[in-house]
Every structure is written in C-alpha cells, then in structure tokens.
Amino acid sequence: MGNPAMYIDLAPEFTDSGEPVIRFTNNDEANALLASDPNALLIAIVLDQQIATTKAFSGPLDLKQRLGHLDPARIADMDEDEFLTVFREKPAIHRFPASMGKRVQSACATVRDEYDNDAANIWDNQPDARAIMKRLGGVPGVGPAKQKIAILLLARYYGMDIPGWRDVIPVALPD
Numbered sequence: 001m002g003n004p005a006m007y008i009d010l011a012p013e014f015t016d017s018g019e020p021v022i023r024f025t026n027n028d029e030a031n032a033l034l035a036s037d038p039n040a041l042l043i044a045i046v047l048d049q050q051i052a053t054t055k056a057f058s059g060p061l062d063l064k065q066r067l068g069h070l071d072p073a074r075i076a077d078m079d080e081d082e083f084l085t086v087f088r089e090k091p092a093i094h095r096f097p098a099s100m101g102k103r104v105q106s107a108c109a110t111v112r113d114e115y116d117n118d119a120a121n122i123w124d125n126q127p128d129a130r131a132i133m134k135r136l137g138g139v140p141g142v143g144p145a146k147q148k149i150a151i152l153l154l155a156r157y158y159g160m161d162i163p164g165w166r167d168v169i170p171v172a173l174p175d
Contacts, residue, residue: 010023012157012159018159019035020157020158021035022034022035022157024044024053024054024057025054025058027061030058030060030061033060034060037060037070038118038119038120038122039070039071039108039111040061040064041060041119041153042107042111042122042139042142043059043060043104043107044056044057044059044060045141045146045149045153046100046103046104046107046142047059047060047100047104048149049100050096055094059093059094062091063087066086067086071117072109072111072117072118073112075104076108076109076111076113078105080105083105084101084102086101087101087104103140103141104141106140106141107139107140107141107142110139111139122136122139123135123136123150123154123160123162126162127163128163128164129151129162129163129165129167129168130164130168132154132162133148133150133151133168136150148168151165151168151169152169
C-alpha cells in the first residue's frame with residue numbers, strides 16, 4: 001500500500017467555490033478525475049498496493065481511457081477475461097494486473113449492488129469515521145490500512161466533515 005506520509009506532506013487545496021484541488025499524481029487529468037468522480041477515488045484506493053501511489057492514483061484515468069467510462073455496474077458486468085485483458089494492456093494498470101483487476105471488478109460489483117452504483121454512497125451521510133470505515137471494509141481490496149487512508153483523504157483533501165476522523169488515522173497531522 002502507498003505511504004500515508006505522501007498524503008500528509010501535501011497541503012489541502014480548494015477552489016474559491018470549495019471544490020477540492022487534488023494533486024495525488026503528476027497528471028492534471030488524472031487529478032481532475034479523482035477530484036470529481038468518487039468511483040475513480042475508490043478504484044485508486046483499491047489499486048494503492050505494492051506500487052507507487054502516483055501510479056495507483058493514475059490507474060482510474062488509464063482505465064477510463066481504455067473503457068470509455070468508470071461505471072461500476074458496467075465494469076462488474078464485463079466478462080472477467082475481457083476486463084483483465086484491458087488491465088494488462090501495455091502499460092499495465094497495475095504491477096499485478098490479474099489479481100488487482102479482479103479486486104477492482106469485485107469492488108465495482110459491491111458498489112453496484114450495495115451503494116446504488118455510486119461510491120460516494122459509501123461515505124456520504126454517515127455519522128462518523130468508524131461507520132465509513134466499516135462500509136469501506138466491505139469493499140473487496142480495502143483492508144484496515146486503506147480504510148484509514150480513505151478517511152484521511154476524504155476529510156483532509158476532499159473537505160468532508162467526518163466526525164472522529166483524526167481519532168482513526170494512524171499519523172499525526174499538521175494543523
């Protein structure tokens with residue numbers, strides 16, 4: 001999984017209208033996608049394992065460019081072999097395209113089946129950080145460490161008001 005310190009060193013930024021300015025990759029288009037599409041953010045979180053964080057967070061853009069969409073239902077409904085072929089195209093979306101492609105497809109099925117095809121429903125309208133972490137824990141490929149990273153990202157960089165978020169993350173943050 002990516003290094004949590006990578007996120008801490010970035011100062012949160014927001015536009016005048018309050019929209020997050022995301023700088024998790026060196027690609028402005030990938031960052032804009034992460035800022036605007038909750039499904040892209042969830043896919044990036046799933047991918048953030050055993051590769052550089054910038055590569056993991058660029059993955060959703062690569063996937064969208066290859067598929068033409070990031071619709072969880074359409075991804076979940078794809079033939080697994082066809083989806084893994086897309087994941088393996090050069091350059092591969094992940095260092096382990098077969099196992100991580102399966103995780104992404106399973107995560108998309110969970111979003112389709114349990115969250116009305118929108119990853120934002122995992123974290124929207126939740127009472128606190130622990131409730132969000134519990135929901136995230138039900139998504140394939142999102143274990144305890146990734147749950148904490150997700151809470152950090154949502155609260156600090158996406159500006160979400162999540163009660164108790166500082167209590168559940170494993171690192172001290174600057175004010």
